[in-house]
Amino acid sequence: MTDTAVESRPPTRPAGPAAPPLRPQNRQFAVLAVLVLLAVPLPLILPPAQGAVAVRILIFLIMAVGWNIMSGFGGMFSFGHAAYFGLGAYTSAYLLVEHGVSPWVGMAAGMVVAAAVAMVIGYFSFRYDLKGAYFALATFAFAEMLRLITTSSDAVNGAVGYQVPLIQGSSVGQLQFPAGSPAYFWIALVLAGGAVALSILFRHSAAGRYVVAIRDDELAAASVGAPVMRHKLLTVALSGAITAVAGAFYTQYYLFIDPQLAFGSSVSIEAIVTAVIGGIGTIWGPVVGAVIVGSLSDVTATLLATPPEFLSFLQGRSGLDVILYAVMLILIVRLMPKGIFGTLAEKVAERRRR
Amino acid sequence: MSVLELSGVDKKFRGLHALSDVEMSVSEGEIVGVIGPNGAGKTTLFNVICGALKPDAGSVHFDGSDVTGRKPEKIARRGMVRTFQLMRPFASMTVAENVSLAAQHHTRGPERLRERAMEVVERVGLTEWAHRRATELPTAGLKRLELARALAARPRVLLLDEVLAGLLPAEREPVLDLLAELRQQDGTTLVFIEHIMAAVMRLSDRVLVMDQGAVLATGTPDEVTADPRVIDAYLGEEPTPHADA
Numbered sequence: 141m142t143d144t145a146v147e148s149r150p151p152t153r154p155a156g157p158a159a160p161p162l163r164p165q166n167r168q169f170a171v172l173a174v175l176v177l178l179a180v181p182l183p184l185i186l187p188p189a190q191g192a193v194a195v196r197i198l199i200f201l202i203m204a205v206g207w208n209i210m211s212g213f214g215g216m217f218s219f220g221h222a223a224y225f226g227l228g229a230y231t232s233a234y235l236l237v238e239h240g241v242s243p244w245v246g247m248a249a250g251m252v253v254a255a256a257v258a259m260v261i262g263y264f265s266f267r268y269d270l271k272g273a274y275f276a277l278a279t280f281a282f283a284e285m286l287r288l289i290t291t292s293s294d295a296v297n298g299a300v301g302y303q304v305p306l307i308q309g310s311s312v313g314q315l316q317f318p319a320g321s322p323a324y325f326w327i328a329l330v331l332a333g334g335a336v337a338l339s340i341l342f343r344h345s346a347a348g349r350y351v352v353a354i355r356d357d358e359l360a361a362a363s364v365g366a367p368v369m370r371h372k373l374l375t376v377a378l379s380g381a382i383t384a385v386a387g388a389f390y391t392q393y394y395l396f397i398d399p400q401l402a403f404g405s406s407v408s409i410e411a412i413v414t415a416v417i418g419g420i421g422t423i424w425g426p427v428v429g430a431v432i433v434g435s436l437s438d439v440t441a442t443l444l445a446t447p448p449e450f451l452s453f454l455q456g457r458s459g460l461d462v463i464l465y466a467v468m469l470i471l472i473v474r475l476m477p478k479g480i481f482g483t484l485a486e487k488v489a490e491r492r493r494r
Numbered sequence: 495m496s497v498l499e500l501s502g503v504d505k506k507f508r509g510l511h512a513l514s515d516v517e518m519s520v521s522e523g524e525i526v527g528v529i530g531p532n533g534a535g536k537t538t539l540f541n542v543i544c545g546a547l548k549p550d551a552g553s554v555h556f557d558g559s560d561v562t563g564r565k566p567e568k569i570a571r572r573g574m575v576r577t578f579q580l581m582r583p584f585a586s587m588t589v590a591e592n593v594s595l596a597a598q599h600h601t602r603g604p605e606r607l608r609e610r611a612m613e614v615v616e617r618v619g620l621t622e623w624a625h626r627r628a629t630e631l632p633t634a635g636l637k638r639l640e641l642a643r644a645l646a647a648r649p650r651v652l653l654l655d656e657v658l659a660g661l662l663p664a665e666r667e668p669v670l671d672l673l674a675e676l677r678q679q680d681g682t683t684l685v686f687i688e689h690i691m692a693a694v695m696r697l698s699d700r701v702l703v704m705d706q707g708a709v710l711a712t713g714t715p716d717e718v719t720a721d722p723r724v725i726d727a728y729l730g731e732e733p734t735p736h737a738d739a
Contacts (some may be wrong), residue, residue: 163604276551346598353595359546362566364596364647421586429509457705 165344168423169226172340174339175427176333183322191325197395197434198328199386203407204337204414204426206383211412212421213343214375215355216262217272220279221383221411223261223286224254226402227389228384230290233302243304249389251381258380259281259373266372280405286418287403301398304391315392324393331389335382340423342378351375383411405464410437413465419479428481436468495682498543498574498651503552505535505542505707507553512538514550514707520651525677525684527694527715530704531728536687537579539704540653544576545569556651564573569600576659577602577643579687581636584626587637590615590624618642619668630669633660640670645676652676654686658693666693673697679734691729703728 183191201226210216231253232246239251261282270278291299310317317323342348350371353361362368391397401407410433418429440461447454454460476483498520505513513535520526528536541547543554545566553562556574575596584592594611602609615624618638623631628639637657644652654673658666670693676682688694694701694715701718703710705727711718718724 349591349595349598352586356584356586357565357582360578360584360643361595363544363578364569364643365548365567365570365599366595367567368565 163344165340168340169337172333172336173422174330177249179464180326183325187265187458188320191320191322193435193438195325195328196352196437197430198325198332199393200392200410200414200434200437201332201426201430202328202386202389203383203411204418204430205332206379206381206386207337207344207411208374208415208420208422208426209339209382210379212415212425213339214351214372214379215353215421216278216372217276218374218379218408219405219412220261220275220281220283220408221379222281222403222405222407223283224258225292225387225390225407225411226283226286226378226384226399227254227257227262227380228387229397229402230296230302230387231384232388233304233391233397234296235304236304242313243388244313246387248324250384250388252385254380254387255377258376262373262376263369266369280408283403283408285404287399289404290399299399300392301396301401304395306395315389326387328393331385335385336423336427338382339426342465343423347371409462409465413469415479417468417479419482419485422479422482422485424485425479425481429479432480433465436464440464495522496520497557498685499555500543501555503539503542503549504555505538505547505549507609510587511707513542516552516704516709518709518712520683520685521533523677523683525697525699526686527698528685528687528704529689529691529699529718529728533706534704535707536704537655538707540576540655540687543569543653543693544574545665557657558585570647575644575647575649575651575654576653577640579655579659581633581640583631583636583639585629587628588625589620589628589631589635589642592628593646594644594650597648598739600648614642614646615644618672634662634665637661638669641672642682649682651685652685654684654688655730656687656689656713658690660686666690674722681698686698691719 182194186194192250203221206224207218207221228250231250232243233248235241235249236243261279265275265278290296296302304316307314307316310321311321312323315327343352350361350366351374353366354368354371358368387402414429414433415426416429417432418427419425443451444454444457444460472479478486496519498514498518500518501645503513503516516539525700528539530536538547542549545561545564545568548563553560553566555561556569556572561572563571584595587595590608590611593614594607597607597610601610612621612624615621618641620635620638620642623635627686637660640652641651641657657669658737661669674685675695677684686697698715701715702712703718703721703724710727711721711724713721719729
């Protein structure tokens with residue numbers, strides 16, 4: 141190329157020695173591998189009740205990873221991820237119950253359906269330039285619409301929903317094991333690990349960098365050649381597909397799904413809260429958030445079922461978890477707007493720079 | 495032969511006639527300065543050329559083909575790239591990442607991409623800032639980043655919206671040298687909006703004067719500055735560096 145025509149004369153104080161940027165994805169894959177390996181023996185160590193919490197954490201994790209791709213990396217704030225969770229759940233349940241299709245195939249089909257619906261919702265929202273709160277409202281409206289449609293459609297059992305038919309013994313192909321089997325945890329671990337791996341790959345791909353640039357400044361990104369619509373649609377499709385996995389697995393694990401469990405707004409809220417508490421737009425935020433929110437949801441459930449003496453008025457009530465989520469959300473947004481992982485990571489980076 | 499050709503370009507914002515019947519022709523390798531008072535429609539003109547705004551009438555031809563109303567990314571990928579007057583860095587990225595993003599569409603492989611980006615970063619003199627967050631840059635640095643990002647996209651035609659504004663006189667020199675070098679060595683065609691007349695006089699082959707959305711005059715710098723209409727509309731008032739609307 142040419143000589144430096146502009147002499148290097150930085151406007152104020154120069155930075156310290158410029159560290160050659162490591163390839164962060166390699167470091168992140170290594171961390172992921174360690175985490176997964178550490179988690180493998182968990183179901184054998186934990187008492188059964190805690191084993192169930194661990195599975196729940198992994199379901200939260202998959203949902204939050206899905207949400208984070210669209211709303212964290214992509215900056216398109218979704219308040220309707222229940223739509224994709226529910227489509228994953230209902231597609232697999234419908235195919236299994238009505239047509240005897242393996243839940244694995246059902247899961248894949250659910251991913252395709254969720255991705256397609258996400259792109260349709262996305263296309264119209266982006267085409268008409270819905271942003272911020274308006275976009276969030278549109279996603280919420282679609283999730284609600286799906287809830288109402290399933291509730292009132294006899295074709296999918298209306299408000300009754302689906303019960304997964306029980307089989308004898310264990311079957312990986314049917315994704316069904318005796319209650320409390322560690323296999324559920326391991327399968328969820330593979331799915332969640334896959335979701336995180338996918339989010340690492342995506343974040344560092346050419347497409348992922350375009351997506352982040354478009355989030356930061358859409359016009360500036362387009363002006364240097366970032367294809368905006370295509371990358372937004374890719375993002376929402378990937379996000380929807382991952383979230384659908386959580387829904388399909390949920391159905392197999394709890395053996396039951398109905399419109400409220402699948403498409404209810406509390407599902408969307410769980411996805412948001414998990415990612416936001418952990419750290420929006422970061423790889424590990426959903427992981428941190430899932431551990432916290434998942435454990436908390438168990439604590440509140442126990443508290444409601446068997447409250448201690450002084451909290452006896454809680455007996456048999458519901459909704460405590462949502463109240464706690466709300467409180468945590470307010471505290472996090474106020475005190476650590478980048479989430480627990482996001483804020484800590486930033487502090488560490490700052491210290492390193494000094 | 496003309497690489498950029500506008501004919502009859504019209505743009506209205508509600509009642510405001512932002513561009514009216516703009517004709518403009520830029521030859522390959524030419525440097526064209528665009529001047530005019532605030533609100534004359536200079537930035538709107540760039541927005542229309544680069545696809546950020548659709549004109550109500552008229553056409554924009556780039557390199558012989560009609561790009562009127564095409565998406566900004568399509569136009570950028572064809573080789574017509576602009577900078578923004580109000581700097582628009584990707585806030586979550588480092589300086590090097592900002593620049594490499596713009597090279598992504600014509601560079602395969604992360605290693606080559608990083609090399610390309612660092613070459614451009616060095617060219618604009620931001621090497622020491624390469625791995626800092628873009629938002630940490632002071633104004634002069636952000637201006638250079640705007641330029642670097644546009645250069646990384648490999649423009650054949652580069653549209654610069656006040657790259658000198660906000661720079662100290664001493665900071666302007668290297669940028670002006672770089673722009674001259676771009677034409678000399680890379681054969682880049684430049685269209686630049688600028689209020690600093692000394693820079694316009696020095697760099698431009700031709701100057702286009704805009705006033706109230708219309709082209710008031712075009713010609714060599716000397717012709718234009720001698721034109722009584724131009725003096726009346728623009729130069730009459732002290733040509734100070736100031737922000738444009």
